[in-house]
Amino acid sequence: MYPILLKIPLGPVTIPIPGYGVMLAIAFSVGLYLTIRRAKVERLDPENFLNVSTYVILAALIGSRFFHVLIEHPSYYFSNPLEIPKIWKGGYTFYGGMIPAALVFWWYVKKHRMPVLQSMDISATYLILGMAIGRLGCFLAGCCHGKVCSFLFFPISYVTTHPDSFSRPLGIPLYATQIWEAAGNFVLFLFILWLRKRKNFHGQLVAALFIGYPIVRIFVEIFRGDDIRGFLIPDLVSTSQFIGLIMMIIGFIVWHWARKHPIPR
Numbered sequence: 001m002y003p004i005l006l007k008i009p010l011g012p013v014t015i016p017i018p019g020y021g022v023m024l025a026i027a028f029s030v031g032l033y034l035t036i037r038r039a040k041v042e043r044l045d046p047e048n049f050l051n052v053s054t055y056v057i058l059a060a061l062i063g064s065r066f067f068h069v070l071i072e073h074p075s076y077y078f079s080n081p082l083e084i085p086k087i088w089k090g091g092y093t094f095y096g097g098m099i100p101a102a103l104v105f106w107w108y109v110k111k112h113r114m115p116v117l118q119s120m121d122i123s124a125t126y127l128i129l130g131m132a133i134g135r136l137g138c139f140l141a142g143c144c145h146g147k148v149c150s151f152l153f154f155p156i157s158y159v160t161t162h163p164d165s166f167s168r169p170l171g172i173p174l175y176a177t178q179i180w181e182a183a184g185n186f187v188l189f190l191f192i193l194w195l196r197k198r199k200n201f202h203g204q205l206v207a208a209l210f211i212g213y214p215i216v217r218i219f220v221e222i223f224r225g226d227d228i229r230g231f232l233i234p235d236l237v238s239t240s241q242f243i244g245l246i247m248m249i250i251g252f253i254v255w256h257w258a259r260k261h262p263i264p265r
Helices: 019-041 046-072 074-079 094-111 116-141 177-196 204-221 239-260
Strands: 004-010 013-018 231-233
Touching (some): 004 019, 046 094, 046 116, 094 239, 116 204, 177 204, 204 239
């Protein structure tokens, strides 16, 4: 575990560089670079994708933090409001960032008259790759950890004794759910790349993401051990699993609608 990769002393102040933040920066950078390169291949203005990325990143960061503070662990932050801006300590949620980011992306492409579904397909392809990289950041921080590993199902586990790690309990093998999800996301990325070569209509790739990611997430959630993420039905259906089901339904709707209303390529 490397919750803090290094600390930079600046006079009386020491700036911590979190492992999660570094991986998140790598994820954004790689995703943006590949998205812009793909936009050029599909003869869309790469500058539009560069511009919208700024709004999307801000919306995702604010939304994911907001969702964590108000939905997953409100009592803690209401009692300790000074902890809210300490983003280096972790505390983000994928769905909390995805929803406002998607709305901002939709608004931008409509405003600038970009082809909506085609633009979403390009972005979705590398979004899932960024999510795979981001989950490695979760592993460094120890957040999004699994339950105590019984070795009955998957022997992929880890033990941490680092006091700053979010993984609990310390010194006991836990399911490496962060690695599982990173691997699942990467496999989904490869599938979407494969599907892109056989693409029949715009919207097909983003629909595949909306259908495929919840499958990975719903499975991994079964083995998650961080209870602060919230439950719709205690110890049975987590908030993320419920949102994932809604996301899948939206994915099927987008797939069906886009297939019935193809846009000339």
